[in-house]
Amino acid sequence: MTFAAWNVRTLIDRDTNICPERKTAIVARELRRYNVDVAAISETHLADEGELVEHGGEYTFYWKGTPASEPRRSGVGFAIKSAIVKKLVECPVFISDRIITLRLHLENNQYLNLISVYAPTMTNDDDIKERFYEELAATLSGIRPVEKILLLGDLNARVGRDYEAWPRVLGRHGIGNMNSNGQMLLSLCAQFGLAITNTYFRLPIKHKVTWMHPRSKHWHLIDYAIVRQADISQVLVTRVMRGAECWTDHKLVVTKVKLRLRPPVRSNRVNSARLDVNKLASMETRNSYCHALNNATSTIDTDGDLQMTWDLQ
Incomplete structure (x- = not known):
């Protein structure tokens, strides 16, 4: 299956002269172009929580944001192929305007817990950052150890490349230097036995970095796909797709994982007894x-x- 993380900056349709298409239609078209099954979308700016179907793009959007009466600077969600939505056994769980989860039923009685996140930026107050990581830690603690995890989203953190200091959390192909937000993310990953897949594959820098700082013009890796360390061998690749465009300054991160959804169970199946001739x-x-x-x-x-x-x- 193919998953993705994308900070879309907003899904609100404001100036139709600059962007004449609906943002959800643009995002759905780009996801379909890269054959993404489920995408974690962040910074949606949509109010409350809801669901929207892009019939032409063949994706269904779920989101969670702040109340309409409050400023909207966050918001997270999922964009899921509508064909997969029909097979879902469980619906997305809205935790906060920064965390939403989805539990997929896989073959061989396995489960994958998708977590879409949008972490506070470096400029946010420390109490906002601490509350986010407390909520994320509580979410991870509620997942059974035998179930798989795929944490996707804009973590607004630079984790660096010191894989010796963070064994199994970081791979040998990280980039840049760690910042304070990266320290918090690395500590969380070490606590729950998670691995940052972006650092495990030897790729050109342009296929790793996801966001350019508007003042320094330096590119950084701040959007991630994170799994359990025991499942890192199931990740085929995690890389940036530079051709994807949806009026955002973040690049699309795609990760391909060796997983298959459980086939639907026929509810009208009749169990007949075997005849002993x-x-x-x-x-x-x-x-x-x-x-x-x-x-x-x-x-x-x-x-x-x-x-x-x-x-x-």
Whole structure:
């Protein structure tokens, strides 16, 4: 399956002269172009919580934001292929305007817990950052150890490349230097045994960095795909798709994972008992069986005079 993380900056349609299309239609078209099954979208700026279907783009959007009466500077959600939405057993769970989760039922009785996040920026107050990581830690604590985790989103953190100081959390292909937000993210990953997949693949820098600082013009990695350390071998690749555009200054991060959804279970399935034909070797059983069949079919009369008689002797 293919998953993605994308800070879309906003899903609100404001100036139709600058952006004549609906933002959800643009995002859906780009996700379909890269064949993304489920995308974690952040900084949506949408109020409250809700659901929207882009029929042309074949994606269904779920979001959670702040109340309409409050300033909207955050918001998270999922964009899911509508064909997959029909197979969902559980609905997304709205935790806050910065965290939303979705539990997928996989083959072999396995489960994948998708977590879409939008972390506070460096300029946010420390209490906002601490509350976010407390909520995220509580969310992770509520997931059974046997279930898989895929944490996706804009973490607004630079984790650096010191893989020796953070064994199994970081791979050998990180970039840049760690900042204070990165320290908080790395500590959380170490606590819950998580691995930052962006740092595990040897790729050109342009396929790793996700956001350019508006003043320094330096590119940084701040959007992530994070899994359990035990599941890192199931991740085929995590990389940036530079061609994706939706009027945002963040690049689309795509991660491909060796997972398959559980096939739908037929609710009208009839369980029939297996017949033991060896019992027909007994004369008594054959006579009893023929007697039962004759009684069952003696009432069938399609032409007014049809009668059926069974004899296995």
